Amino acid sequence: MKVLVAVKRVIDYNVKIRVKPDHSDVDLTNVKMAMNPFCEIAVEEAVRLKEKGVASEIVAVTVGPKAAQEQLRTALALGVDRAVHVETDATVESLAAAKALAKVVEAEQPGLVILGKQAIDSDNNQVGQMLAALSGMPQATFASEVVVEGDQLKVTREVDGGLQTLSLSLPAVVTTDLRLNEPRYAKLPDIMKAKKKPLEVKTPADLGVDVASRLTLVKVEPPAERQAGIKVGSVDELVDKLKNEAKVI
Template identity: 65%
Template sequence: MKILVTVKRVVDYNVKIRVAADGTGVDLANVKMAMNPFDEISVEEALRLKEAGKASEVVVVSVGPAKAEETLRTALAMGADRAILVETDEPVEPLAVAKIVRGVALEEAPGLIIVGKQAIDDDSNQTGQMLSALLGWSQGTFASKVEIGTDKAIVTREVDGGLQTIELKLPAVVTTDLRLNEPRYASLPNIMKAKKKPLDKRSPDDFGVDIKARLKLIKTEEPEGRKAGVKVKTVEELVSNLKAAGVI
């Protein structure tokens, strides 16, 4: 079975985000970029399934600018076999990404697609679900455990009330949650080997996808700073203040 994994190039999660002076978005000048953390988990899970003999090949795909090749090389250094970069300098919304990945999936014919449940830049949490609908495949979202059988997958999901276990018929789409695994670090020898692994470059036009934006960004603002707290001397004073504030 082949596993297809989506990865996205985002601002490194350790970097403090700055809003551009004109309010049109985030200032990306001289900002460190990295693989989306949820996508690192997706790559790791695919590699573990391959190591367990459940998969024969791991293919990673990214939709983004030419610099996203660095992100794909990181996935290859972790152990992925091949990479596909669908190159575009335009911002791409989740639906367009899902349509492009659907095109890739139809060409590659994977038995499983693993997607990070969300990207830490736009927090949309939509691509995996849209991809499942476009392909007509079953889906298991927010996975904290994945087990692969002959023609089915058992996925444990994190839900508000605890854990839910579902059975999916393969092929399927799975989106990963934080507690699924701990991603590995790429070793120096593997980083060097990754430079020689195949990376195919395509464009959205190759899949007949119109990536024109459907959403209009009006303004980006910094969040308001937290106001100082107030100390109270008694429980009665606390309750009185909460009532005055309309909390209780």
């Protein structure tokens, strides 16, 4: 079974986000970029399926600028067999990304598509669901366990009330949650080998997809700074402030 994994280039989660002085966007100057953490989980799950003998080939795909090949090479170092890069300098919104991925799915015909449930830059949580709809495949989101049984897929997913187990027919789309697995680190020999693995470059035009933005970014503001707390001299004073100032009791 072929497994297709989508990955995205985002600001490294350890980096403190800076806003441009004119508030037009996030400042990316000299900022460390990395693979989206949820995408790392998706890659790890695909590699584990191959190690179990379930997957025969893993293909990673990303939609983004030329620099995003760095994240594809990371995926290749982690155990992915080959990669597809849909190269564009445009700001790719969720629907455009899903349409491009749907074309890649159509060409590759994978038995399973795995994506992170969301990207930590936009936090939209949309691409997996849109891709499933466009491809006509069943979907299971927020997966915390994935088990392949023949042509069926059992997915345990996290919901507000606890856990829910779904049974899907393959091919299917799965989006990963945090507790699905613990991603591994790429070893130096694997990083060197990844440089020689196949990486195919396409454009949105090659796929017949329009990635032009439909949204206008009006303004970006950093979160409001948290105000300093105050000390109270007694329990009575604390209750008084909670009741009359904070109005929470």
